[in-house]
Amino acid sequence: QVQLVESGGGLVQAGGSLRLSCAASGRTFSIYYMGWFRQAPGKEREFVVAISWSGGNTYYADSVKGRFTISRDNAKNTVYLQMNSLKPEDTAVYYCAAQVYYSDYYSPDGYNYWGQGTQVTVSS
Numbered sequence: 001q002v003q004l005v006e007s008g009g010g011l012v013q014a015g016g017s018l019r020l021s022c023a024a025s026g027r028t029f030s031i032y033y034m035g036w037f038r039q040a041p042g043k044e045r046e047f048v049v050a051i052s053w054s055g056g057n058t059y060y061a062d063s064v065k066g067r068f069t070i071s072r073d074n075a076k077n078t079v080y081l082q083m084n085s086l087k088p089e090d091t092a093v094y095y096c097a098a099q100v101y102y103s104d105y106y107s108p109d110g111y112n113y114w115g116q117g118t119q120v121t122v123s124s
Contacts, residue, residue, distance in 0.1 A: 001026045001027060001113075002024055002025070002026045002027055002028060002030070002031065002098045002100065002112070002113040003024070003025045003026050003113070004022055004023070004024055004096045004097070004098060004113055004114065004115035005022070005023045005025075005115060005116070006020060006021065006022050006094070006095070006096045006115040006116065006117065006118045007020070007021050007023075007118065008020040008021050008081075008118060009094060009118030009119045009120045010119075010120070010121070011121045011122075011123065012086055012120075012121070012122055012123070013122070013123050014086060014087055014088055014122055014123065014124050015085060015086065016086050016122070017082070017083060017084045017085075017086065018083045018086065018120060019080060019081065019082050019083070020036070020080065020081040020083070020094055020096075020118060020120075021078055021079070021080055021081075022034065022036075022078065022079045022080075022081075022096030022115055023076070023077060023078045024077045024078070024079070024098060025077065027100070028053075028077045030100040031053040031098050031099065031100055032052065032053060032054075032099045032100065032101075032102050032103075033050045033051065033052055033053065033098075033099040033105045033110075033111075034050065034051050034053055034072065034079045034096065034097070034098055034099075035047065035048070035049065035050035035051075035096070035097045035098075035099065035105060035106075035111060036048040036049050036050070036070065036079075036081050036094060036095070036096055036097075037094070037095045037097060037108055037111075038090075038092035038093065038094045038095070038120075039092055039093050039095070039117075040091060040092040040093075043092075045095070045108050046061070047061050047105075047106040047107070047108070048060075048061050048064055048068065048081070048094070049061065049064060049068055049070045049081065050070070050105040050106065051070045051071075051072055051079060052105075053072070053074070056072065058070055059105055059106065061106075063089075064083075064090075067083065067084050067085045067086075068081060068082065068083050068084070069081070069082040069084075070082075079096065081094070083120070086120075086122045087122060088122045088123065088124045089122075090120060090122050091120060091121050091122050092120060093117040093118065093119050093120075094117065094118050094119075094120050095114055095115055095117045096114070096115040097111035097112075097113065097114050097115070098111060098112060098113040098114075099111045099112060100112050100113070
């Protein structure tokens with residue numbers, strides 16, 4: 001079992017920044033990828049970014065490339081999502097997820113554990 005706790009969401013004006021954190025506990029040694037997904041009202045959950053837990057390789061959705069940065073601190077079992085140049089279309093509930101059985105990093109179906117979600121609202 002892996003437990004995930006997110007923090008750092010909030011309300012920000014367009015062009016602003018936020019940093020999300022996701023603290024993992026439990027069997028963290030079994031994680032292949034950590035990912036961030038988001039879900040806006042009436043829309044499906046979509047891939048934002050992923051990072052391989054051991055090697056640190058990163059993968060970004062085109063919509064956030066150049067604006068968002070994922071990083072990890074293995075000593076703290078924590079993943080961070082730095083979000084800059086935020087746009088109103090970034091408004092969503094952001095979820096942290098952990099994959100412990102190797103699968104596609106971009107599909108929500110490939111992740112086994114999820115955090116509770118944190119709201120990010122970007123005003124225009």
